[in-house]
Amino acid sequence: MRLTGRGVTLILSTLLIVVLTTGAGAAWALGRHREDTTAAVDYVAGPTAERSVRLDADAGGHPRSEEVRGVLQVYFDSINNRDYATWVSAVAAPQSSVQDPQRWTREYSTTVDSNLVVTTVSDDPLRARILFTSQQSVELAPPALPAECINWDVTYLLSDTSHGLVLSGIDPSAQSMTACR
Secondary structure (H helix, E strand, C coil): CCCCHHHHHHHHHHHHHHHHHHHHHHHHHHHHHCCCCECCCCCCCCCCCCCCCEECHHHHCCCCHHHHHHHHHHHHHHHHCCCHHHHHHHECHHHHCCCCHHHHHHHCCCCEEEEEEEEEEECCCCEEEEEEEEECCHHHCCCCCCCCEEEEEEEEEEEEECCEEEEEEEEEEEEEEEECC
């Protein structure tokens, strides 16, 4: 059987439709199971059961937002899980060099961070503004605000290293904390 130009076009068109339909179906199925890390814009401060770092729409539009979200997730998970070694992997060497394991473990021994939403990711230098709530014993709270529950608004500075992105400090001009109500 010999195909004419019209027959070849019909076969190729049918194959193209099958491939596109299959690809669209697969993309839809994968998208349904993908974790949604974009948070609602109407952030309500206070502790929650949510410990995943989420991105609001503004932060999610930055080309490195998922990378930033990932390092922040490692950072906060290490605090919540009392895992000093993982915390060290998420921060720059100058940050970790001033915290020995015993001191770090003592200082974070009662801390639980939750309700973590990155509101802005910007460049020059790379930075991420994050809102979150920490709960801790009053004795281990910051001396400036001895409270069991604190709502934070912090801008972390981030740096690229040979091992990936790390937190390299906090912008002191972009940090605030208030006691939970």
